[in-house]
Amino acid sequence: MTVSLPSPLPDSLPSDPRALSRILGNTDGLSVWPRSTRPEADGDVSVNGVSLTEAADRFGTPLYVLDEQEVRERCRTYRTAFPEADIVYAAKAFLCRALAHWVQEEGLGLDVCSAGELELAVTTGFPPENIVMHGNAKSPEDLRTAIRLGVGRIVVDSPSEIARLAAITPADTRQKVMVRVVPGIAAGGHTKIRTGTDNQKFGLSITDGSAQHAVTRILDQPHLELVGLHCHIGSQIATVKPYVVAVRRMIGLMARIKDQHGITLPQLNIGGGHAIAYRPGEETMNVPELAGRVRAELEEGCARAGLPVPRLTLEPGRAIVGPAAVAIYHVLAVKRTGDRTFVAIDGGMSDNPRPALYGVQYAPRLIGRPSSVPPRLVTVVGRHCEAGDILADDVALPGDIRPGDLLAVPAAGAYHLSMASGYNMIGRPPVIAVSDGTARTLIRRESLDDMNRRDIGL
Numbered sequence: 001m002t003v004s005l006p007s008p009l010p011d012s013l014p015s016d017p018r019a020l021s022r023i024l025g026n027t028d029g030l031s032v033w034p035r036s037t038r039p040e041a042d043g044d045v046s047v048n049g050v051s052l053t054e055a056a057d058r059f060g061t062p063l064y065v066l067d068e069q070e071v072r073e074r075c076r077t078y079r080t081a082f083p084e085a086d087i088v089y090a091a092k093a094f095l096c097r098a099l100a101h102w103v104q105e106e107g108l109g110l111d112v113c114s115a116g117e118l119e120l121a122v123t124t125g126f127p128p129e130n131i132v133m134h135g136n137a138k139s140p141e142d143l144r145t146a147i148r149l150g151v152g153r154i155v156v157d158s159p160s161e162i163a164r165l166a167a168i169t170p171a172d173t174r175q176k177v178m179v180r181v182v183p184g185i186a187a188g189g190h191t192k193i194r195t196g197t198d199n200q201k202f203g204l205s206i207t208d209g210s211a212q213h214a215v216t217r218i219l220d221q222p223h224l225e226l227v228g229l230h231c232h233i234g235s236q237i238a239t240v241k242p243y244v245v246a247v248r249r250m251i252g253l254m255a256r257i258k259d260q261h262g263i264t265l266p267q268l269n270i271g272g273g274h275a276i277a278y279r280p281g282e283e284t285m286n287v288p289e290l291a292g293r294v295r296a297e298l299e300e301g302c303a304r305a306g307l308p309v310p311r312l313t314l315e316p317g318r319a320i321v322g323p324a325a326v327a328i329y330h331v332l333a334v335k336r337t338g339d340r341t342f343v344a345i346d347g348g349m350s351d352n353p354r355p356a357l358y359g360v361q362y363a364p365r366l367i368g369r370p371s372s373v374p375p376r377l378v379t380v381v382g383r384h385c386e387a388g389d390i391l392a393d394d395v396a397l398p399g400d401i402r403p404g405d406l407l408a409v410p411a412a413g414a415y416h417l418s419m420a421s422g423y424n425m426i427g428r429p430p431v432i433a434v435s436d437g438t439a440r441t442l443i444r445r446e447s448l449d450d451m452n453r454r455d456i457g458l
């Protein structure tokens, strides 16, 4: 992750929009807080007209508040920057029925990587032809469901998948497929989320020829239609250059495929991976700049290689939904031990495993009451039985922070609840949507009863 020190936070949010914007990191359009965030009286903050304090009272905590408008605007940012491309939302970042509906209404497709994600989307009315299926190890059930529901494209990630897929495709049809290629690019916010290099589990290498081999095998299958190449080089990437290099290498491979097989592939999917800011001052991907540079490379590269420009697909996940949600927690305990002050909240790694997985840091802030006590540096931790359950190390919070206070954590929309676990059986939090001053439940809180029902006893 981009590492930057948290700037000292004022005790309450200013009402001047530009000062507010600087603090909340909203100046570049890819914000830390949703753009609809407003300071309210008595230290409260509203998102899309809904008071976060009232939401915490009404729905309980931990609570995830998702700003519908922010999601829709982020979809539009991509559609405006890339009018010539298919924008496919990566459902792994976060998926629920309402979200699938919003992205569909905004003209996006969907990237799924399991029968579960696919079934949810299609039963919500998402057109299957606008869905792309991924997965380094798709189960027989995943592939059968993809064929049964008629997904638009399946991205082949291993040689064994080719024959399995061909065998289950009905005789009178041809399933559209792409090959996931490893272009040999190291990019991404953490080693665990870099997928553009050889020697990690995703995709087929250009260097050792396995991508080319897969292309040949697919072309031998009459029930499979190879429509293009795919790559996804990693996640939380803030610079454009890795994508430009990826496009160049993918065009190079398309040119070699044309030479070898005499076919021109009509599509190129360059995945997602665009960075957002989790804390003010962190770098984000500039989507219009990405569009300009990718478009230029595609046009020049194809002209040089004598290829027509393929139809482009992008698969942003985090950059669509990440900044659109705020997580709200109650403080359960504050204690000083050793040389640190720990502020423990009523959630943690079961709703947000990202700090434990990647060592990333968040920017929690006090909401719901004003404080004029000078800030002090504290460590905000979760309630789980794990010493690494740390949301923010050395973050400035008002010196009188105490049990019962509310902490809000921005940039909570991506890879929190989609990776949530049942650890310590505290139950997964609800998700509410806020829109034009109203709040409604999208996903209810997981109850003890929900959890107990799966355990069928002795």
Ligand SMILES: Cc1ncc(COP(=O)(O)O)c(C=O)c1O
Pocket: 090, 092, 093, 111, 134, 232, 234, 235, 236, 271, 272, 273, 274, 315, 316, 317, 318, 319, 414
């Ligand atoms: C194939 C594929 N596409 C798209 C994404 C979305 O990535 P991000 O949420 O970083 O945009 C991922 C996840 O990294 C992925 O594996």
Ligand SMILES: N[C@@H](CCCC[NH3+])C(=O)O
Pocket: 092, 193, 235, 236, 354, 414, 415
């Ligand atoms: N889960 C990761 C990103 C991986 C994306 C899926 N390939 C994160 O939270 O940053």
